Amino acid sequence: MLARIKKVEKVLKAEKADVLLVVNNEGSGQPATSWLSGFTGSSSILLSTKTKRFLITDGRYISQSKKEVSDFVVLISSRENTTLQIVNRYLAKTSFSEILFDGGVTSYSEIEELQKNIPTALFVSKKNVLQELRAVKDTDEQDTLRKASDIACRSLHALIPRMSQGMTEKEIAKILESICSEEGGEGMSFPTIVASGRNGAFPHAKPTLKKIANGELVTIDFGVRYKGYVSDMTRTLAVGKISPRLKEIYEAVREAQELGCQKAKAGMTGAEIDAVCRDYLTKKGLGNYFTHSTGHGIGMEVHELPSISASAQVPLSAGSVITCEPGIYIPNVGGVRIEDALILTQKGSHNLTESVSKDLIHL
Structure with missing residues (x-):
């Protein structure tokens, strides 16, 4: 997985972005999530920066995420502490100014929800960025x-x-x-x-x-x-x-x-x-x-x-x-x-x- 993480770091540098955001909503962003982290569950949000990596999922996947994920810090959401709240809290306390996401995978409504809580951040869509990362097979x-x-x-x-x-x-x-x-x-x-x-x-x-x-x-x-x-x-x-x-x-x-x-x-x-x-x-x-x-x-x-x-x-x-x-x-x-x-x-x-x-x- 480390070689794949290096690819993300190169993309972040090229796009002058601080973090890659991958929303996996009942499978829509699953291939990229699995490719980067090993996690095969159907619901998660992945954050990958130049130095830190997080995978946020819910209680259905506690055992699965422990088994599958090694190079990301896994955070488990709950009713009181939802996935979006965890993401918002993490992004809000950082100095990130540009957040990169794949507009072909992540919907505008999902990004809009994040933007409400982090008005100072710039969310930048690059269609197919996730497929471009995966285009060359190891x-x-x-x-x-x-x-x-x-x-x-x-x-x-x-x-x-x-x-x-x-x-x-x-x-x-x-x-x-x-x-x-x-x-x-x-x-x-x-x-x-x-x-x-x-x-x-x-x-x-x-x-x-x-x-x-x-x-x-x-x-x-x-x-x-x-x-x-x-x-x-x-x-x-x-x-x-x-x-x-x-x-x-x-x-x-x-x-x-x-x-x-x-x-x-x-x-x-x-x-x-x-x-x-x-x-x-x-x-x-x-x-x-x-x-x-x-x-x-x-x-x-x-x-x-x-x-x-x-x-x-x-x-x-x-x-x-x-x-x-x-x-x-x-x-x-x-x-x-x-x-x-x-x-x-x-x-x-x-x-x-x-x-x-x-x-x-x-x-």
Whole structure:
């Protein structure tokens, strides 16, 4: 945790702020709270200065906070001494003039309550400051993400032989989620996507009672939670024999995705990686059907920084973990998406989900 605390100290210095405030209100600021302090409870306020660190939570978490938190002083609130009162009292008796918070996580009403009691302090919002702190993963985080991805890969390998024509999308999703649990997953990263035939034209389709049928493609997008981190991967499979046109679309997406994986490395911008995949699909005449960004960061959340999109102009750092997931979605026809998770290095990347083949698998 000390290396992460050092990151906070650097941000405070760069922003000329005195303290970082992280409000964890029933989970809204939980990833940053856990990342900084180890505390996994759903309600707390964290204060981190250049020299002192406090975690304030309530009586539900006395034992949990003692077990999980080591580098922060833990203060327990009560009805008579609420969390906000403790924070107000601490901040009011210090000489802090600038308090930094993430406006994308902490609501204005929460800050307003603090401002009432500390009128001399300047509360400064910097959106995504917490995600920026977490964007580059240390070796422990990379190892955990690798294990989460391994669970997902093993689960998909186990699912494919159990899939057959006539099964519903919901049945497939339920079986996959059960396998993920058996393989060591601690829940799903997000609602599992199983989209067959025309449903594949919806990037975030929900599994339905539709039965998968001969001649269709089936897109499976899922991830597992493991020790506070998540995986994310997608494969598209063929049910029986598919048309030459669907095969052509699949191969174009596969080639674009593999090109993106091969080119991705630290120092590139998210926009440059996005362009690799997008330009290839445009040359194939499919650019108008690629309707989302090429990828995103993953870590404690399934969508976090860095962004892999046309507007992402910041050079990526080694240790960033991103997805590469171009997709094509044609209304009333279907869709294809292929997704891997990559750890970026100076020379390239390590693919966390490469053990599941991207050659078209026929059920």
